[in-house]
Amino acid sequence: MSHWDIHQHEIVLDKFRGKDQxxxxxxxxxxxxxxxxxxxxxxxxxxxxxxxxxxxxxQNINGRIVSxxxxxxxxxxxxxxxxMPTDGTWSNILDIGAGYGRLAHRLKAIYxxxxxTCTDGIPVSFKVCEQYxxxxxxxxxxxxxxxxxxxxxxxxxxxxxxxxxxxxxxxNWWLDWLVANKVPYLFVVPHHDHMDREMxxxxxxxxxPSILDHGYEQIAYWYGPxxxxxxxxxxxxxxx
Numbered sequence: 364m365s366h367w368d369i370h371q372h373e374i375v376l377d378k379f380r381g382k383d384q385x386x387x388x389x390x391x392x393x394x395x396x397x398x399x400x401x402x403x404x405x406x407x408x409x410x411x412x413x414x415x416x417x418x419x420x421x422q423n424i425n426g427r428i429v430s431x432x433x434x435x436x437x438x439x440x441x442x443x444x445x446x447m448p449t450d451g452t453w454s455n456i457l458d459i460g461a462g463y464g465r466l467a468h469r470l471k472a473i474y475x476x477x478x479x480t481c482t483d484g485i486p487v488s489f490k491v492c493e494q495y496x497x498x499x500x501x502x503x504x505x506x507x508x509x510x511x512x513x514x515x516x517x518x519x520x521x522x523x524x525x526x527x528x529x530x531x532x533x534x535n536w537w538l539d540w541l542v543a544n545k546v547p548y549l550f551v552v553p554h555h556d557h558m559d560r561e562m563x564x565x566x567x568x569x570x571x572p573s574i575l576d577h578g579y580e581q582i583a584y585w586y587g588p589x590x591x592x593x594x595x596x597x598x599x600x601x602x603x
Contacts, residue, residue, distance in 0.1 A: 379463055379491045381418030386431050386465075392422050394590030395434035399441075407437045411472045416498065417463075417491075436469035438588065439523065442595050443550060446583040453519040453548060454478060459537060460525025461505075464492040468499050480504045482511060484533075508537075513544045523552040526570055527563055534570045538577040547603035549579055551596045562596075574598055 375381065399405060413433045415421050421430045447453045454477055458467055461481035470479055481496070481503060483489050492505050506512075520541055526534050541549065551574070553562045562571040575581075579598035587593035 374487045374491070375418070376487075376491065376494075378418030379495075380416065380430075380432065380465075382420050386435075392429045392431070392434055393424060395438070395588065396424050396427070396429055398588040398590055399434060399437055402441060404437055404441050407440075407473055408433065411437065411469050417495065432465045433469070434591075435593075436466055438593075439466065439550075439552065439595070440469060440473055442585060443519075443597075446597050447519070447548065455515060455518045456480070457482065457511075457517040457520045457546065459483075459520055459522045460488075460529075461492055462488055462525070463495040464499075464501070464503075464505070465495070466521065466523060467496060467503050468501050471501050471503065478503075478515075480506060480511070480517070482506050482508050484508045508540075511540075516544065517546045519548040519550060520546045521550045523550075524554060526551065527554045528565055531564050531566055531568055531570060531573070534564060535573055538573055542577050542600070545600075545603065547600050549574065549598040549600075551598070553594055553596075562594075571596075578602075 380386065396408070399408060408427060408429065411433055413419070413421060413428045413430050415428075419430050419432060421428050443453070456470070456477060456479045458479060458481045461467060461483050464481050467479045467481050470477060481492055482505070483492060484507065489505065489507065496503060496505065522537075526537075551562070561569050564570050578601050580601055581596060582599045583595075583597040585595040587595060
């Protein structure tokens with residue numbers, strides 16, 4: 364049984380950004396804000412903005428409202444910006460397991476020219492993604508996995524904190540789909556690894572070998588900022 368087989372029934376539709384809903388919340392955001400300033404992305408905090416809509420835990424830090432949604436998203440987008448090719452290669456993005464659409468929201472704020480498609484096979488996630496992006500006036504396709512188009516070709520697939528909550532059969536379905544549709548780049552943020560544990564599925568099995576077996580090779584890795592550890596993996600399909 365995957366995490367979402369049970370957890371989706373606990374989601375409160377008007378508080379889905381609340382604690383213990385889609386994102387847990389660290390005790391403080393001071394360190395993450397300082398990290399974002401240190402890498403020269405302070406303006407992104409203002410471009411993206413934040414509020415407490417849908418129960419989001421926020422803090423006021425020096426007059427700026429911040430959240431885990433905001434700081435995680437900026438950190439992820441910055442790392443992608445630094446590690447993806449600069450030739451427009453990632454102009455058409457597929458967000459697998461998009462949840463309520465927080466990354467699509469932030470990507471469109473920072474890079475309005477990029478095309479983003481959100482997909483999620485969990486009914487409650489699909490519903491709140493529609494709700495949240497409409498609230499933010501973000502117009503991107505939100506598509507069930509079985510209805511995804513193969514054209515136009517996606518340049519980059521993103522999976523953040525989703526596959527660790529899935530069964531191996533579900534992860535392999537997605538990897539088969541990515542290969543069949545010739546998606547060259549794959550960005551994965553699993554739950555933070557613990558020493559000898561790496562990219563574990565809901566069945567306590569590493570899914571990194573499956574990524575490699577599908578022809579993807581790791582081209583970049585980062586353990587995240589010192590103040591808030593995470594794991595960032597970028598893969599590229601061989602021959603593409």
